[in-house]
Amino acid sequence: MNLKHFITEYDESLSSELSIDPLGQLIIWSSFGQQIFCNRISSVANDVRHYTLNLLHHYVIRSVLYGENTKLGAALQKKYDGKSDLKLKHACLIFLENIYTLSMCYSQGKSGVVTTGVLGIVKARDKFAKSDNNPQLIFGNDADSQLLTQQLFLGTNGRYKTPMMNMHFFDNKYNYHLSDGISAWKLAGDFILNTPHLKKLFYALCTYLRAQLSVLRQSELTIRFFDIDSKLTQSYVQSFRSVAFVGRYAKDFWLKMTRLQEGASGVLYDVLELESSNQKMAVEDIYQQALSRCHDADDRALLQHIVHVEPLLAGITLLFSGLLQHKKQTLENMCQFWAARGLDKDTLPKCADPVINDKTLLSVLSGTAYTRLEQLIKVAKASSVTEQIKALLKYHESVMQGRGQLPWLTLSGKTLTLQVPVRALRADRRNEDWVNDYYISQFRHMLQGLWGKDQ
Numbered sequence: 001m002n003l004k005h006f007i008t009e010y011d012e013s014l015s016s017e018l019s020i021d022p023l024g025q026l027i028i029w030s031s032f033g034q035q036i037f038c039n040r041i042s043s044v045a046n047d048v049r050h051y052t053l054n055l056l057h058h059y060v061i062r063s064v065l066y067g068e069n070t071k072l073g074a075a076l077q078k079k080y081d082g083k084s085d086l087k088l089k090h091a092c093l094i095f096l097e098n099i100y101t102l103s104m105c106y107s108q109g110k111s112g113v114v115t116t117g118v119l120g121i122v123k124a125r126d127k128f129a130k131s132d133n134n135p136q137l138i139f140g141n142d143a144d145s146q147l148l149t150q151q152l153f154l155g156t157n158g159r160y161k162t163p164m165m166n167m168h169f170f171d172n173k174y175n176y177h178l179s180d181g182i183s184a185w186k187l188a189g190d191f192i193l194n195t196p197h198l199k200k201l202f203y204a205l206c207t208y209l210r211a212q213l214s215v216l217r218q219s220e221l222t223i224r225f226f227d228i229d230s231k232l233t234q235s236y237v238q239s240f241r242s243v244a245f246v247g248r249y250a251k252d253f254w255l256k257m258t259r260l261q262e263g264a265s266g267v268l269y270d271v272l273e274l275e276s277s278n279q280k281m282a283v284e285d286i287y288q289q290a291l292s293r294c295h296d297a298d299d300r301a302l303l304q305h306i307v308h309v310e311p312l313l314a315g316i317t318l319l320f321s322g323l324l325q326h327k328k329q330t331l332e333n334m335c336q337f338w339a340a341r342g343l344d345k346d347t348l349p350k351c352a353d354p355v356i357n358d359k360t361l362l363s364v365l366s367g368t369a370y371t372r373l374e375q376l377i378k379v380a381k382a383s384s385v386t387e388q389i390k391a392l393l394k395y396h397e398s399v400m401q402g403r404g405q406l407p408w409l410t411l412s413g414k415t416l417t418l419q420v421p422v423r424a425l426r427a428d429r430r431n432e433d434w435v436n437d438y439y440i441s442q443f444r445h446m447l448q449g450l451w452g453k454d455q
Helices: 002-010 026-037 048-065 086-106 121-129 156-166 179-193 194-214 230-239 243-258 261-273 284-292 297-323 331-340 347-357 367-380 385-400 440-448
Strands: 136-138 222-224 327-330 409-412 416-417
Touching: 026 222, 026 261, 026 297, 026 367, 048 086, 048 156, 048 179, 048 243, 048 440, 086 121, 086 136, 086 194, 086 230, 086 327, 179 194, 179 243, 194 230, 243 440, 261 284, 261 297, 261 416, 261 440, 284 297, 297 331, 297 347, 297 367, 297 385, 327 331, 331 385, 331 416, 347 367, 367 385, 385 409
Parallel strands: none
Antiparallel strands: 136 222, 327 416, 409 416
């Protein structure tokens, strides 16, 4: 299982996706969503606290490893090939993330400290409980150094690596001195060094990490939490006590870096800014309002693609949902289900027409996303409800076969047999409801943090 792809882009080979995406639509709708958000917002990267934490850690590592005053001690010289060794950068990232998480865990329950959303907090609590409240930390990049399993991919840096690469802070090998990244690091430095508590934490971390890198004996690579100066751990908590607190001091910087307030995402920003805190708008209403407010042709096209494609994806999902309601049913039963909802053989073709007629829509897709949307259009264009069902079953089987999985349904003659547990259709599901949100929930979460609102 390639966890790297899980973090950087959608990879349906992961088993966690198999039970929630039987039609392989995620790769389609996420492609349209990322046309708007440019990988600044994703299912795993949508939190201003972790964005800021990761930036600080990389600024520390960049400053320390490329500093003339930093020397590797004998303990690390045996393990790493100099200060530019990628594995050493991994070790530094893991070490800093662990100190942060343990610091937050130790301060949980204190006024203003919110540990909800802190990656690894459950593991940290377990570490404290099993170590007489003084957990061990090992400097290194091996499994025994990691608080989280697969921490390089599932930790803060793993989740925020792609957006920060897209902002030119570093490349895939954590080379920090990119020609496109000069202005990014200048802005980052100004932000960190002009925010008093971050500046204090930055210098404390640089001093501590530099000392850790210089140790002579292997035994010195293993420490206990209380070996770390409490001023440093308390400084972590002060700077990252809650998402809302971070948002209040980091908003302007991240809006500038992510450009989320510009283009199509900027129009969505304006719509969500007007949203009542007590009543969330439906995703379809958000996109329709954004479209009505947007005047730039290119930005309108990105919003229009989503408004055009989602009724097709949602309609096909509704048809598939009908297939999952009974262990056994006939094709005629399914036709009756469709008709009982006021739908007929022309419903899906009408949903497909805007997709077909939007000449710029398919061209923004490539690879699997393009192929699947083409196939779903063919499903929708089948001549009758029965033929649409048969075409959908063949499509679903091909998706599952590509994953090395069995299809959820089989058709023998005119009888449909469900091979997985029955999944009842939500009682309040309307025919016109959208089923995919194109990162609106993640965008909303990011904005709530940037606006300094408690979540």
